[in-house]
Amino acid sequence: MIGARLRRGWAVATVAAVLCAGAAVVMPAQAWAESDAVKELAAPPPIQLPLKPSAEFAKFPRYAGMLGSRQIVLKLGPKSDDPAGVHGEYQYSDTGEVILIAGDRDGDTLEVEESNDGTHITGNWVGKFAADGSVAGDRMNVDDSDPQPFDLKPLAAEQPVPPPGAPASTASTASTAAAQPSAGAATAPASGGHAVGGVSNLQTGE
The missing domain is CATH 1.10.287 (Helix Hairpins)
Structure with missing residues (x-):
């Protein structure tokens, strides 16, 4: 027991x-x-992939043109907390893919980085703004390899994006011509000549 x-x-x-x-x-x-x-x-909530166009950048100035062999539309504006900082996004016209972009503008020099997921840097941009508001330069990989040229022209507020392959100057020229038609536009000759540089009263081949 x-x-x-x-x-x-x-x-x-x-x-x-x-x-x-x-x-x-x-x-x-x-x-x-x-x-x-x-x-x-x-x-913070995780970023949903693939990225979608952000409402935050919807009213930023737009630029259209070519990045390498593909057309893009860039929305770029100032950061509210950094006087020299800029940010925004660009979107490929053929696939709709959205890429975030952020960096600095110092005078006419643009230096920004891009990200396709909001976390990892996928490329660098270095370019220059011209007097007409256009910006051109090179986009490179993170290690500065494989440079691809970009050439972008500003778009007016309501101006549609030009079709892929259209001359880069079409956007700004069309906007200027629409806003300020030249005095001789209505009486331009209808002969075999064609407009030069988007100015309808200057003809060639006459």
Whole structure:
């Protein structure tokens, strides 16, 4: 009897020890779970991929033209918290892919980085703004390899994006011609000549 009670006592003690150990394991796990939940609530929401055009950049100035052999539309404007900073996005006309862009403009020099997921840098841009508002330069990979030229012209507020392959000057020239038609436009000769530089009253081949 005594031996049986002792064995029963050891068994009870062992079970109690196991339960205590189990509780010790469960408690930290629960604490970790709560900690992760707090971190998740505190963290910013994940960026949804693929990227979509942002309403934040919708009213920024637009530029249209070619990046390498593909047409893009760039929306670029100043950062509210950095006088020299600029940011925005560009979108490929053929696929609709959106790429974020951010960096600095110092006078007529543009130096920005791009990201296709909002986290990782995927390329660098270095370019110059011209007097007419256009910007041109090169887009390179992160290691400055594989430079691709870009040449972008400003678009008017309501001006449609020109079709792919159209001359880069079409956007700004069409906007100027529409806003300020030349005085001789209505009386331009209808002979075999054609307009030069978008100015309808200057003809060639006459």
